[in-house]
Amino acid sequence: xxxxxxxxxxxxxxxxxxxxxxxxxxxxxxxxxxxxxxxxxxxxxxxxxxxxxxxxxxxxxxxxxxxxxxxxxxxxxxxxxxxxxxxxxxxxxxxxxxxxxxxxxxxxxxxxxxxxxxxxxxxxxxxxxxxxxxxxxxxxxxxxxxxxxxxxxxxxxxxxxxxxxxxxxxxxxxxxxxxxxxxxxxxxxxxxxxxxxxxxxxxxxxxxxxxxxxxxxxxxxxxxxxxxxxxxxxxxxxxxxxxxxxxxxxxxxxxxxxxxx
Amino acid sequence: xxxxxxxxxxxxxxxxxxxxxxxxxxxxxxxxxxxxxxxxxxxxxxxxxxxxxxxxxxxxxxxxxxxxxxxxxxxxxxxxxxxxxxxxxxxxxxxxxxxxxxxxxxxxxxxxxxxxxxxxxxxxxxxxxxxxxxxxxxxxxxxxxxxxxxxxxxxxxxxxxxxxxxxxxxxxxxxxxxxxxxxxxxxxxxxxxxxxxxxxxxxxxxxxxxxxxxxxxxxxxxxxxxxxxxxxxxxxxxxxxxxxxxxxxxxxxxxxxxxxxxxxxxxxxxxxxxxxxxxxxxxxxxxxxxxxxxxxxxxxxxxxxxxxxxxxxxxxxxxxxxxxxxxxxxxxxxxxxxxxxxxxxxxxxxxxxxxxxxxxxxxxxxxxxxxxxxxxxxxxxxxxxxxxxxxxxxxxxxxxxxx
Numbered sequence: 001x002x003x004x005x006x007x008x009x010x011x012x013x014x015x016x017x018x019x020x021x022x023x024x025x026x027x028x029x030x031x032x033x034x035x036x037x038x039x040x041x042x043x044x045x046x047x048x049x050x051x052x053x054x055x056x057x058x059x060x061x062x063x064x065x066x067x068x069x070x071x072x073x074x075x076x077x078x079x080x081x082x083x084x085x086x087x088x089x090x091x092x093x094x095x096x097x098x099x100x101x102x103x104x105x106x107x108x109x110x111x112x113x114x115x116x117x118x119x120x121x122x123x124x125x126x127x128x129x130x131x132x133x134x135x136x137x138x139x140x141x142x143x144x145x146x147x148x149x150x151x152x153x154x155x156x157x158x159x160x161x162x163x164x165x166x167x168x169x170x171x172x173x174x175x176x177x178x179x180x181x182x183x184x185x186x187x188x189x190x191x192x193x194x195x196x197x198x199x200x201x202x203x204x205x206x207x208x209x210x211x212x213x214x215x216x217x218x219x220x221x222x223x224x225x226x227x228x229x230x231x232x233x234x235x236x237x238x239x240x241x242x243x244x245x246x247x248x249x250x251x252x253x254x255x256x257x258x259x260x261x
Numbered sequence: 262x263x264x265x266x267x268x269x270x271x272x273x274x275x276x277x278x279x280x281x282x283x284x285x286x287x288x289x290x291x292x293x294x295x296x297x298x299x300x301x302x303x304x305x306x307x308x309x310x311x312x313x314x315x316x317x318x319x320x321x322x323x324x325x326x327x328x329x330x331x332x333x334x335x336x337x338x339x340x341x342x343x344x345x346x347x348x349x350x351x352x353x354x355x356x357x358x359x360x361x362x363x364x365x366x367x368x369x370x371x372x373x374x375x376x377x378x379x380x381x382x383x384x385x386x387x388x389x390x391x392x393x394x395x396x397x398x399x400x401x402x403x404x405x406x407x408x409x410x411x412x413x414x415x416x417x418x419x420x421x422x423x424x425x426x427x428x429x430x431x432x433x434x435x436x437x438x439x440x441x442x443x444x445x446x447x448x449x450x451x452x453x454x455x456x457x458x459x460x461x462x463x464x465x466x467x468x469x470x471x472x473x474x475x476x477x478x479x480x481x482x483x484x485x486x487x488x489x490x491x492x493x494x495x496x497x498x499x500x501x502x503x504x505x506x507x508x509x510x511x512x513x514x515x516x517x518x519x520x521x522x523x524x525x526x527x528x529x530x531x532x533x534x535x536x537x538x539x540x541x542x543x544x545x546x547x548x549x550x551x552x553x554x555x556x557x558x559x560x561x562x563x564x565x566x567x568x569x570x571x572x573x574x575x576x577x578x579x580x581x582x583x584x585x586x587x588x589x590x591x592x593x594x595x596x597x598x599x600x601x602x603x604x605x606x607x608x609x610x611x612x613x614x615x616x617x618x619x620x621x622x623x624x625x626x627x628x629x630x631x632x633x634x635x636x637x638x639x640x641x642x643x644x645x646x647x648x649x650x651x652x653x654x655x656x657x658x659x660x661x662x663x664x
Contacts, residue, residue: 065371070269115464115568118592171650178406182636191593193426193604193624195632196417200348205343212336221330242348252351 002054003105005063009047010102016040017075017098021091034083037091041075044098048072057116060129063245064105071101077137092255093141112133119258124187124196128180135176136244142169143237146150150230158226170233174212181205196203200252201259204243213235264419266324269335276380280373284363289370295422296628304419305624307340312385315390330385336381342375345536346511376485381420385411409638418633420628428606430458431576433617440623452598457587458575461614465504466544468497470555478563485527485564494533497562501528508541508549515541515552521615522548529554529562547612568615572621573603592623601625618626 020037023029051059053208059065078094110209146166156168184205185195196202215232221242222228247253283290293368295303312322320566326332337478347368355361364371385478389407392399427440430553438454440448470479470493482489489498506526507518515526526543536557554562575590578598580586588596588603595602626632 010270039309044597115570118281118569118571121571122525122593168650175402175643175646175650179640179644180642186633187398187593189633190607191604193595193602193622193626197637198347203344203348207341210337210341210344214334214341217334217337221334239345240415249350250348252349256352 004045005050006102008105009043010099011224012074013040014095014099014102014241016043017091017095017102021095023070024088024091026037027046030082030086032222033091034079037075037079037082037095041072044072044075058129060125061116061120066129066133066245067101067105069130070137071105072099073130073134073136074098074101074140077134077141080167081138081141085165085168092140093144094137096135097140097144106150111145119191122187122191124183124190128183128187131176131183134172135180136171136240138169138176139240142166143233145169146230146233149232150226163219163223163226166233167216168214170215174209174216178203179208181209184247185257199259200247200250200257201243204239204247208236208243211239264464265329266335268323269329269332272332273339273377273380277373278357280371280376281363282340283372283376283632287372289367289371290365290372290375291532292422294418297423300419304415304455307415308386311386312390312427318544324387327384328391332584333388336377336384340381341379343368343377359422367658375654382411385414400649402642402649405638406642409635409642413632413639414637416628416631418502420626420632423625423627424547425625427623429454429621429623431574431619433457433459436579446458448660450601452601453579453605455577455579456574457577458531458618459572459608459616461572461608462570463525463614464570465480465502466567467565468492468499468527468529468562469541469565470495470556471561473559473561493560495531495556495560495562496533498530498532499527500530500539503527506543508543508552511550512552515543522546525567526552527565531556535556546614550579561635572605572608574621576603576619576621578603590619595624600627602629618647623650645664650664 016036017040020033020035020040023036024033026033048059051065051068059068074094074097078090078098080089081094148164149166184202188197189195211232215229215236218232219229242250247257247259263649266397275591303556314321314327318325337606346365349410350360350365350368352366354367356366360366368374385407389404392404392407396404406567425442425448427442427450429440429450429453431437433456435615436453438450438453440450442448467482467484469482471477472479481490481492481494483492483497483499485499487499489496491497503517503526503576505517505523507523508513508515508521508526518623524541524543524546527540529537529542530537530553532538534565538554538556540554542554542562542564543549543552546567549592551564553564556562571591573589575587575589578586578595578596580598586598590596590603590605592605595604597603602624604622604624607621609616609618
């Protein structure tokens with residue numbers, strides 16, 4: 001399985017995801033919407049597994065490869081949120097975002113290296129990247145939803161249910177960020193002897209983690225101050241972008257991070 | 262703004278200002294003095310003060326203020342600001358300019374950062390104590406995560422002077438007990454290390470195009486193990502690949518060779534619409550020179566040095582004449598010797614797979630167990646938080662739907 005075959009898997013996955021998203025809007029079709037979406041995700045996962053086998057290593061090293069996982073986990077995050085909270089719009093959103101990242105991979109695949117340096121050959125590598133990608137997907141979803149509620153033309157105040165959804169998504173996203181960060185710390189101890197070295201990636205990961213944690217602690221005491229809540233969600237998401245790929249361009253991180261690829 | 266915000270904000274601003282003043286007057290925040298037994302004495306006293314503050318909350322209103330929700334949010338926000346400054350500042354240890362004078366170029370040693378971190382840890386510690394007092398009324402995920410994050414951060418802070426990291430360069434069959442620390446000082450290890458064997462697995466080297474005019478390498482590459490590929494308008498075909506090869510004369514044929522110094526070599530055919538060139542390319546070794554295949558138009562096919570897939574040192578660690586242990590040290594697989602862990606970090610890159618030396622790092626971390634348990638507890642709390650997120654509102658919603 002190589003990158004040339006991505007287009008066919010992408011078309012098939014997108015077809016099922018779109019059908020699932022459309023079905024979610026109809027009454028009493030939750031089960032069908034779920035299974036259509038799950039089928040789309042399974043097809044996409046089959047491509048990832050194929051890449052894994054053909055590369056003889058997990059496809060998690062380059063930006064293009066992590067985008068594959070991001071597309072996949074966006075769809076999984078959408079299915080998970082839909083299964084748990086039944087938000088009708090979430091499957092449409094996750095489909096759109098997954099397709100955007102698939103398109104980036106189709107049109108700008110970048111370098112796809114086949115080698116995997118010894119430090120990356122660890123039992124922590126796969127779960128560390130996967131939980132981070134899942135967290136990014138959830139926190140991306142909540143950032144877009146917060147932006148919509150903040151800027152919508154009706155200027156309507158968010159309902160309690162809408163804010164509860166923001167809080168839930170941030171809570172789940174943050175718990176996955178925590179899993180990723182701690183797995184990274186345990187891995188770093190095995191690889192280099194230190195849990196935390198304040199490498200630029202780690203510094204921005206800490207800033208992101210603290211910022212979302214600040215949101216979770218701020219919400220109970222500023223229940224009606226939506227502007228601060230939305231601003232903090234978006235600010236935290238900007239920090240997350242710095243952590244994910246921003247450090248590749250940041251002058252202060254050039255040549256000093258073991259996380260720049 | 263409500264008055265409940267004033268006190269925590271003022272506290273953080275004051276800590277920052279005091280931190281800046283200390284940074285300018287006494288220089289960096291040093292942790293060298295905080296070694297066992299002082300690290301343990303300071304940690305115990307700090308914990309005692311925390312419990313005392315919590316116990317005296319009714320009499321000391323400021324102590325209650327340290328763990329208020331507003332205080333937690335402001336402490337978190339102050340850490341967000343400091344870590345963002347941390348991320349935006351190049352950590353080169355320079356003392357030049359305003360940023361350097363304030364200590365932001367060596368943030369972990371700067372007073373403002375450490376004072377605000379201490380404020381954060383204190384607020385967290387008091388919250389953890391309160392959680393355990395009212396444990397039945399609290400969410401279990403919050404109780405575990407507050408406690409575990411507090412233990413991990415406090416242990417990291419108080420153990421920073423105790424941690425020792427030294428580097429050992431071990432040569433084949435040569436016992437050594439001398440190591441070098443980060444400052445270049447010699448350190449005598451409590452055991453003797455002898456490198457018995459060094460093994461390395463390599464990926465097949467990559468073939469790239471080198472533009473001779475500006476010495477730039479092509480982004481695209483072809484693995485020597487692959488048969489054919491397109492790079493920069495040329496089709497490259499690997500007709501023969503030898504992972505252990507030698508060449509008797511410069512520019513001559515490569516042939517299989519099982520001997521120290523053997524190198525990688527590939528017989529490559531390169532063609533485009535008008536030209537066809539073929540010949541040997543090799544990355545060379547400490548014995549053989551490298552070979553390139555020159556192409557018309559000022560480009561050459563070059564073989565890069567092979568990248569390591571994994572490398573392992575078989576070492577003997579002697580704690581005494583009678584107590585000798587053998588172990589394989591590999592990246593991600595350190596070996597434990599008492600409070601020490603031995604890590605594989607490097608080898609002689611010039612000789613590659615023929616390296617006769619191995620670079621090891623020995624790390625002594627007496628707080629390993631405490632921090633490890635705290636991190637696993639944080640993992641567990643994150644799982645619990647994920648499972649229970651939104652649970653109450655969901656149950657309420659279900660009840661409302663049933664009604």
